[in-house]
């Protein structure tokens with residue numbers, strides 16, 4: 001991992017999508033803007049639509065790195081070590097935090113992006129950046145971060161050579177626990193299978209039945225199933241031999257970009273919105289349980 005100049009922003013609240021804006025103005029407005037320009041003014045929850053036209057062929061790998069100060073008995077880890085994505089492509093990643101102690105504790109996080117020169121191209125769409133955050137005794141949560149890397153990274157001569165970016169978070173014991181928000185809000189941030197069912201009807205059902213193959217293979221029971229195994233369906237060689245298991249994570253990658261995930265695969269569509277992907281996968285999960 002490269003570690004050029006440290007760009008530690010000791011800023012507790014850079015951006016907050018949930019309605020926790022009270023403290024924000026006391027922090028750095030510039031940094032808030034830098035990291036959260038995409039969130040909309042004053043932390044409104046509007047999402048930036050990732051402009052598909054602006055998506056570039058350039059691929060970067062984003063690594064995630066976490067640490068916790070020894071004074072805070074929490075476990076804090078990225079769910080995925082890295083993601084590979086096109087510039088301009090929306091990615092949804094998760095971090096878990098768990099309070100190992102017998103008491104409720106408040107922490108706050110700082111982050112840095114390396115190389116430093118890539119920092120301003122790293123955009124969060126849904127900024128679950130951390131304010132003063134309370135985790136109840138022995139509670140565990142999964143916190144989402146939705147981001148993309150600005151395609152201008154590829155045209156800025158200064159950052160042309162950047163192929164890897166690392167996002168690091170460190171959690172510290174909070175010095176100002178008053179007014180902390182509960183991380184419990186993430187414990188129950190459920191994917192919406194009903195919304196996913198609607199999206200499926202609109203976006204997938206022209207090509208996929210649940211029980212019958214159409215242009216694409218039947219999808220009932222797909223979660224947990226091996227790739228390329230629907231009897232009688234004429235898969236591409238690429239998918240027939242991919243040897244994947246359709247876990248939620250793999251389905252998310254597939255829907256984000258089938259050709260990138262399985263080079264040579266022939267599903268001609270992508271779902272750019274990470275939340276929509278999550279809901280669709282939840283829907284596929286629900287029909288997979290029923291089917292088995």
Ligand code: HEC
Nearest residue numbers: 203204207215216217227228229235236239265266267269
């Ligand atoms: C325009 C037609 C089309 C649309 C729309 C489409 N797919 Fe597909 N899908 C395909 C084809 C074709 C394949 C097989 C690809 C291959 O063999 O390489 C496929 C394969 C798949 C597979 C792999 C299944 C297996 O048995 O390995 C999954 C999962 C999947 N699609 C999910 C979806 C979801 C979810 C949507 C909606 C968001 C969707 N698809 C929209 C055509 C489509």
